[in-house]
Amino acid sequence: MAARESQVVLGLDPDLSALWPGSGAADSRGAEGEALPPAELAGRAMLEHCRALIDATAEACVAVKPQLARFEVLGAVGRSVLGAVVEHARAAGLMVIADGKRGDIDVTAQAYAASLLGGLDTSYGHIDGLGADLVTVNPLMGLDALEPFVAAAREIGSGVLVLVRTSNPGAVDVEDLELSGGGAVWERIAELVDELGRPGRDDGGLSDVGAVVGATAPGHLARARELMPSAPMLLPGVGAQGGRVQELAPAFLPGRAGGLVSASRSISEAHRLTGGEPAAAARAEAERMRETAWELSAQVR
Amino acid sequence: MAARESQVVLGLDPDLSALWPGSGAADSRGAEGEALPPAELAGRAMLEHCRALIDATAEACVAVKPQLARFEVLGAVGRSVLGAVVEHARAAGLMVIADGKRGDIDVTAQAYAASLLGGLDTSYGHIDGLGADLVTVNPLMGLDALEPFVAAAREIGSGVLVLVRTSNPGAVDVEDLELSGGGAVWERIAELVDELGRPGRDDGGLSDVGAVVGATAPGHLARARELMPSAPMLLPGVGAQGGRVQELAPAFLPGRAGGLVSASRSISEAHRLTGGEPAAAARAEAERMRETAWELSAQVR
Numbered sequence: 216m217a218a219r220e221s222q223v224v225l226g227l228d229p230d231l232s233a234l235w236p237g238s239g240a241a242d243s244r245g246a247e248g249e250a251l252p253p254a255e256l257a258g259r260a261m262l263e264h265c266r267a268l269i270d271a272t273a274e275a276c277v278a279v280k281p282q283l284a285r286f287e288v289l290g291a292v293g294r295s296v297l298g299a300v301v302e303h304a305r306a307a308g309l310m311v312i313a314d315g316k317r318g319d320i321d322v323t324a325q326a327y328a329a330s331l332l333g334g335l336d337t338s339y340g341h342i343d344g345l346g347a348d349l350v351t352v353n354p355l356m357g358l359d360a361l362e363p364f365v366a367a368a369r370e371i372g373s374g375v376l377v378l379v380r381t382s383n384p385g386a387v388d389v390e391d392l393e394l395s396g397g398g399a400v401w402e403r404i405a406e407l408v409d410e411l412g413r414p415g416r417d418d419g420g421l422s423d424v425g426a427v428v429g430a431t432a433p434g435h436l437a438r439a440r441e442l443m444p445s446a447p448m449l450l451p452g453v454g455a456q457g458g459r460v461q462e463l464a465p466a467f468l469p470g471r472a473g474g475l476v477s478a479s480r481s482i483s484e485a486h487r488l489t490g491g492e493p494a495a496a497a498r499a500e501a502e503r504m505r506e507t508a509w510e511l512s513a514q515v516r
Numbered sequence: 517m518a519a520r521e522s523q524v525v526l527g528l529d530p531d532l533s534a535l536w537p538g539s540g541a542a543d544s545r546g547a548e549g550e551a552l553p554p555a556e557l558a559g560r561a562m563l564e565h566c567r568a569l570i571d572a573t574a575e576a577c578v579a580v581k582p583q584l585a586r587f588e589v590l591g592a593v594g595r596s597v598l599g600a601v602v603e604h605a606r607a608a609g610l611m612v613i614a615d616g617k618r619g620d621i622d623v624t625a626q627a628y629a630a631s632l633l634g635g636l637d638t639s640y641g642h643i644d645g646l647g648a649d650l651v652t653v654n655p656l657m658g659l660d661a662l663e664p665f666v667a668a669a670r671e672i673g674s675g676v677l678v679l680v681r682t683s684n685p686g687a688v689d690v691e692d693l694e695l696s697g698g699g700a701v702w703e704r705i706a707e708l709v710d711e712l713g714r715p716g717r718d719d720g721g722l723s724d725v726g727a728v729v730g731a732t733a734p735g736h737l738a739r740a741r742e743l744m745p746s747a748p749m750l751l752p753g754v755g756a757q758g759g760r761v762q763e764l765a766p767a768f769l770p771g772r773a774g775g776l777v778s779a780s781r782s783i784s785e786a787h788r789l790t791g792g793e794p795a796a797a798a799r800a801e802a803e804r805m806r807e808t809a810w811e812l813s814a815q816v817r
Contacts (some may be wrong), residue, residue, distance in 0.1 A: 337624030357686025385658025
């Protein structure tokens with residue numbers, strides 16, 4: 216983040232009905248001239264779109280955040296495309312945040328963690344994982360659902376981002392419920408996140424267990440920072456969902472790496488607002504976010 | 517369920533270190549004699565294990581419940597294996613409950629639903645989904661995270677099972693928190709489930725939105741039934757996790773189809789307790805569960 220002077224996370228949320236023009240148009244047949252099945256055609260287009268988006272914006276970003284659902288919709292092909300996208304992002308010097316919001320316990324959580332992080336040693340040989348640097352995790356099932364992810368991530372120097380207070384309107388339905396002992400459900404989750412964390416690998420004062428805190432409700436952000444003084448925060452909802460970079464200051468209290476500013480459509484679809492080529496518009500929007508967030512984070516503390 | 521006189525759900529939770537003997541031993545090389553990568557070898561073994569387990573127990577069961585994490589750990593291969601397992605289960609006359617506990621909103625939830633249920637129409641052609649009859653869903657993010665799944669399921673006559681009160685010890689950390697207005701978090705989630713449901717396709721008095729309620733805490737079951745009088749309930753935790761079939765009576769109040777009794781290890785690893793061939797031991801245990809639950813459900817009402 217220091218080298219790139221950026222906190223911007225490029226959300227990869229490829230919508231098959233809104234890929235950049237030209238994605239996948241080149242080859243609709245396989246190596247032997249055969250017609251390709253729809254999932255394969257769609258996968259090629261999705262991969263080209265994601266690569267172009269990464270190429271256009273990588274300089275302004277520190278990470279990509281692939282939304283796993285968008286890849287899973289293509290079945291087995293989707294997992295291969297996801298792997299290729301991750302590889303492309305790494306080659307561009309970006310971290311990878313696997314946004315799958317998995318939440319399960321025990322051996323199931325271990326299997327999810329192996330799948331997204333470092334893989335699994337088996338009697339058949341080592342099976343690779345996706346190799347993500349960070350994964351998003353759902354805490355509804357309690358510490359059982361968090362600890363296996365945290366342990367697996369810690370083992371390979373990765374990290375976990377726990378859903379604490381999300382940016383969607385429905386967050387009021389469960390996350391915001393008031394508890395009899397005071398505070399909301401999400402504040403109790405924030406306390407669990409704070410208890411779980413240990414100092415991260417870079418000795419920058421940040422924990423290795425972070426939080427997802429929506430950028431659409433800035434009032435929550437200051438409180439979340441109080442409850443989790445050293446947690447890195449992934450801040451979705453900037454841009455298309457209405458959050459403003461300027462309201463993110465509390466995230467940067469423990470340092471400039473305290474907040475990861477995530478945006479998907481406001482970058483990939485910037486050309487719909489500003490006109491021009493998608494790549495140029497995306498680059499400009501990512502750079503604008505980078506500059507705004509970086510300057511803001513200098514003023515905090 | 518009536519035809520098979522069964523409420524038993526076979527959990528497919530294949531552990532690569534505990535597959536049935538003989539699974540995948542036959543072919544360690546591909547069609548052209550090449551050495552296969554570890555994921556491919558493991559995938560073949562996993563598929564053979566799951567097929568043998570289904571063949572052994574299908575007569576006593578109404579559904580399989582593949583634990584998606586176990587397949588995802590094999591990457592793209594895992595998704596292909598999952599598809600083949602689902603096909604095998606359908607050929608054996610079983611319903612399929614995709615246990616992925618996904619929880620996300622809006623277009624992301626739609627993509628997860630398309631992936632697990634009916635697939636997606638695209639400009640590249642129709643991309644098939646997994647074709648599950650039921651999917652498990654995580655409600656932490658609120659109604660936003662449930663409604664897209666419910667809508668997608670309703671469109672094709674499938675259903676949704678919402679995590680309400682899970683069977684793990686960590687359920688106390690978030691699900692059991694007491695609310696200021698009375699009741700626990702999970703009871704509020706139960707109310708949301710009840711509000712979301714509509715009469716299911718078979719006109720048997722059951723809703724098309726069901727609930728996952730752990731069989732390890734029978735006290736919760738009666739209360740859950742009060743709050744969700746017509747929700748089908750998936751009851752995990754019977755057997756290996758300590759829940760007993762006899763304690764499930766409240767699930768069957770709206771009828772015999774009101775409870776789906778799920779077990780994984782207690783069936784697939786029955787031979788470790790009873791000795792003998794894995795298939796015979798699994799068949800006997802599944803049949804024992806079937807009979808116990810079916811008789812119990814006759815005594816309710």
